Amino acid sequence: MADLEPNWRVRFLAGQPPAIVRVRNLQTSIEGPSDAWNRKGRPQPLSVSASVMLKEAFDSSSSADRVETDTVHYGLLSKAILASLEKLSQQRLNAEGSDNTARKSQFSSLRDIVNTIWEDLTGQDCNGRAPKATDDEPEVKPSFLKPSTIRCLELTVHLPKASLLGGGVSLTRIALFGRDGESRPQPRGLSLKIHDLRIPTLIGVNDNEREAKQVVVATIEIDKFDIDKDIFTMIEGETVKVMSQSSFETLEALASTLAKNLASYLHSNHTGFTNRKGWPIKIALEKPIAVVLADAACVQLSVNSSEVLGDIQ
Template sequence: MADTFVSDFQVRSLAGEPPASVSVRNLQTSLYAASDAWGRKCVSFPQPCLISAEVHFKHPFGTAASNDQLGADTVHYGNLSKAILQRMKRFTVPRESSPPSQSQDQESSFTLAYVLHDLWVGLTGWAHFGSVKEEEKPFLDVGAIRFLSLTITLPKASLLGEGVSMTCSQFFKNGPGEKMRENLISASLKLHGLRVPTLVGVNPHERTAKQFVTTTVNVERYFRMDDYYPELEGRVVKALEESSFETLEALGAHLAEKILEPDHMKDHTKWQVHIRMEKPTAVPLADCPIVEVRAGYGFPAPGRPNAS
């Protein structure tokens, strides 16, 4: 799997520019699954959920374009939306209404990653890692698809940010079957727009008080199936609050080190971390300056000459 499990950037690059595509963005529902911003399992109370799907086809629209009729060369976005919501129904009811035989362990297994992978199976008929999962006819004809991406966003699952999301993407090089393992896949977990007061800056006045740094953290090559995002947010916030660097570059390197430390998770050697930091008050005539840092698998360790 190491040869086929890559970053989202690599999947999209190899899939190339599509001749045709259909997407649905931010389809809304409520989710009795995954964890909230405090790490509580949402099995008896809901949280808002947004779902986005992006389908790239191998060939241009034929019948749909020439005859103005839907055919096998496209996917109706209305039907795609209905298929997504139908699949998600199993997670949009309280777990209290589940059969008594269902154990607490089974209920707690309904994590964000579990929901996303279940949706993937419902649309493609295949598990995200390429093994047969279901015999029922899937909604999508994988043989006609070159690239597929699904994202589930939990806008209220962050205490200091704009939400949490997880994305799965796949480049279908060979289509379904035994060669499925040759298709490139990706999975990532993202913390959106954390606003944390941080002591950072080279100017004398910036050393006298903290200012907001808006930070987005995207962990790619993400293997975990548990709801790690409350812990990850806590680790990121703690690192920002306790730091006192002069440059965003050094702060980003420090933050990457904290995220990739091996003491709190087992998959750190396979992760790629993309950190984006904004200082809204730093440049008066611009929205903000932005610094981005990438670290982890495939990237050299970031240099950080002045540790806090």
Template sequence: MVPILSTQWEVRAIAGEPKAVVRVRNLQAIVQGGTDAWGRPGKAQPALISAEISFMHPFGTVCSSDRLSAETVHYGQLSKAILEAIDDLNNEPPPTGTDNQPGSDASPTMKDVLDMIWARLTGLPVDGNAEEFSGSLETPFLNLLFIRFMSITLTFPKASLLGEGVSLTASTLYGPFAGGYGCLRYALSLRLMNLKVPTLVGVNPNERHNKQFVVADIELDNFICLEDMYTDLEKGVVSTMSHSSFETLEALGAKITEVIYREVKLLSSGDVGRDVELPIRVTLEKPTAVPMADCPVVEMRTTHGGKVVEGAE
């Protein structure tokens, strides 16, 4: 069975209300992968990893016996398994560039790091495709027969020049299908977190003469790109906002989605933005616009691109 590429919202909606969940939030590590805020690959940088595992059944035996069983997972061992996956990646020999120096296009991408973590936990990459996976399919940490839903977010807090970081989130729905039990749907989304950019935007006369900070949070769903392009995407968003003369946040948000979609098509060698739809969520905040509120917020979601090729459940 070929798992269906879906949005984060769709995967969670189909998974339904969780019966029992174990989470680890913001596990800290150093990762030799992705690109830094300047677009340089293969540089060591801090990372935060958050994991969420939703189980098929409520915590029954473990509650009555006060002992761990297969219906749950030890959060300490879960954290250890995630960190071991990152250690394995960091200890791999560095790739050699064309000038025989470390750091090249062969350096692990953000998606590679997420796949390594996923493989350590489940034995498979995020999309469940073992045939195209070059990692080690060792005995997984989790027994998927007890898992309904899993989500992992990898965040590079220092990979943005003007924002709070960049994150890549993978989510998977597990369940029975003809011939077995495994991944039914999966989602991947890239997020540029809270870019703070001086912007000329507003309908009031005072707003037409001076720039004010606008905070932009951008999320791209169905993001199956293999390349690390988030620094280039940030440049596009910042340039658009810096040269803005829009009166409304709505118009500015629409322009940002156009720029993001164009940049993804130009930078990606894969199908995202071409044969696969690319939902883009843009959230814009103006912290100084309303004195008696934290900020007014406008959020919009636009889908660009071709038709998603779906498998069969």
């Protein structure tokens, strides 16, 4: 199958669709993914956003003023997402009678949750392949969405409490859907995002900024995220360590050092998952009090982990 693409590139290839149906921040709770302390199986809130980009405008639905097959019923879309999450919960409950090792293996990662919802909605796995009938399930259930009518699907699962210092963690899967009968793999992407880490940091060129730490807000995004495990607490830990030890004058120097440390962590600990071209990493650093009459001053850096490591190897 084709390698993952950065999510921004898949969005670019999708272009401007003629119609979109969205459900934003559908809220529930989950037991499975790591929490802010990297504990598995603890209850925590979860929200899901889905954006269904259609190949054609919903002319029939708009003309008849009712939901026809040329659109997506957002109420039923919400129910389908919740049904997928309920299925995961039921699988966990069925494993409670097993030994401790078996129970731990049933705890879903954040990626497992995204993949399960994706497969239930589209009838395709994360590689774009349709499931095959088995002895246990001789009939393949029809998917909620019809891939033949979809140009692109973007699905985001957000854990708002899975960070000690920030606004949570999210994983976004996006893919294009080809024409009927088209066999070649369609572009697809998967991106991990750690939202709005608020970290006291010694940073700045002014004399007063050298006297005390100020809050810097960091948002980290890792594209082409081909890692099965929940590693977001480790990514947050690496970010906090670098920024807490900072004595830089500029956000640019801090962002560059942070990029090198994150790239080194990824390649040192997850080489079995590394794609040939490395991971695209995007770092945004904001100083909320740097400019008095502005909400924040921000510097953003986008790098590739393999290219960054070339500078320090």
